Amino acid sequence: MAMHMADILEQLAFHKDLPQDMANESFARLMDGTMTPAQAGSFLMGLKTKGETAEELAAAVNAALSHARMVPGLSGKRIDTCGTGGDGSSSFNCSTAVALTLAGMGYQVVKHGNRSVSSTCGSADALEALGLNLNLQPGDVAAELARRNFVFLFAPGYHPAFKHIMPVRQEIGCRTLFNLLGPLLNPARPTHQLLGIAIPGFLHRMAKVLSLTGVQKACVVHGAGGFDELTPFGVNQVVYVRDGWLREDVLDPARLGMAASSPEDMAVKDKDEAVAVLREILAGGGPEPMRDMVALNAGMCVHLLEDDLSLADGVDKAREALASGAGEKTLNA
Structure with a gap:
């Protein structure tokens, strides 16, 4: 009925x-x-x-994916490093730096993202400025991933059904569950995920949604300073997801030997500065607080992907990769 x-x-x-x-x-x-x-x-x-409950969000994910252009032919571990956005921090493109660095380390990265809504420069804006193709078709993803260990899936190209919803979202004007869904709708279905969230009240729910929609291992994070990424300047809240189990924890970067820094150290004033800083970081340079933030997030990804590596080991490995310009290798592949 x-x-x-x-x-x-x-x-x-x-x-x-x-x-x-x-x-x-x-x-x-x-x-x-x-x-x-x-x-x-x-x-x-x-x-x-x-x-919204985790079960309602999972129903939204499944409905959206049933209308999406899904990516065929992928196997093995693959990770996404997407946050929900909306933290209003005007920070540099940390998750993009993390994704490109991980790819340079030999991990398969399937990054799902969009142009900026609230930030200075969205992941799509940054990658376009670095010369990457935003219009990769689903059938071309596997070959590009094999070649470069990195693909960017530009969300509007993969979710045509969202055209029904966009006018309603614009007219409502305030946050709805669609502000949370982006990182959950990757059409390459990552096996592993680092998911940042700006609203701490949704941490546990988003972790549960990941466990309900098939991710093997993930970490959902809310950074000090209200960031939707792990930050090196204070205690971060995290929820680990593994094969359907959830475990809450806190992460203090000082215990990983990270120097004191502040939210202001992560800010960029416009798109040009965002892209310039991103290039520096990928080449092995850039300001130390930003490098710390990339190492922290990339280290968490390595810890998720490598069962036998502690978080501290993952961060060390990420620091070495950053210093060697691993991200730049991804761009030049």
């Missing part, structure tokens, strides 16, 4: 979580464009005011 939209909205109005079948049906309608704009707006705001 088909569900009526009124019943779904009524459920949300009373702050009741949606049962799985209702969540699945709702997101299927949202993605295929059969919800009216008024219904879609009410649905997204109803979820927001109630508080």
Whole structure:
């Protein structure tokens, strides 16, 4: 029996979580464009005011992926280093530096991202400025990954169904669950993931969504200073995900021998500076606080990818790779 939209909205109005079948049906309608704009707006705001559960977010992920252009032919370990954005920090492109450095170390990196919404320079903007192709087709991803250990999947090219949702999001104007979904919708389905989040209240939920949608090992992080990445200037909150299990922890970079720094040390004033700093870091230079931040995040990725390496070992390995200009090798491959 088909569900009526009124019943779904009524459920949300009373702050009741949606049962799985209702969540699945709702997101299927949202993605295929059969919800009216008024219904879609009410649905997204109803979820927001109630508080989205991990199961509801997982239903959204599955519905979105069923409409996505998925990447065929990939095997072996592959990692994504995407954050949700929205931390308002105007910081340099740390996750992009991390991704390119990891690729230079020999790991397969499938980075899913977009142009800037709130930051000075988004991952797509930065990679385009470095000369990478943003319009890679799904069928070309495997060959490019084999050649360079790195691919960038430009989100709008892989999620055509989002055209139904974009006008509604723009009209609502405030945060909805779509501000969280980006890192969860990689069409290359990473086996490993470092996922940064700007809203600490969602840490555990996002970790649970990853475990529900098939990631093998991941770490969901909320950095000191409210960053959606691990930061070297204070204690970070982390949730590890491994084969469906979750473990919460804190990460103090001072215990890894990182010098004191501040959020201001990570800021860039415009896109030109963002790209220039990124080039310096990839070539083995750049300001030390930024290098520390890249080493911390890349080290966490190495720790996730290598079962026998501690976080401290991972950070050491990342520091060596950074000093040798591993990221630049990725660009020149």
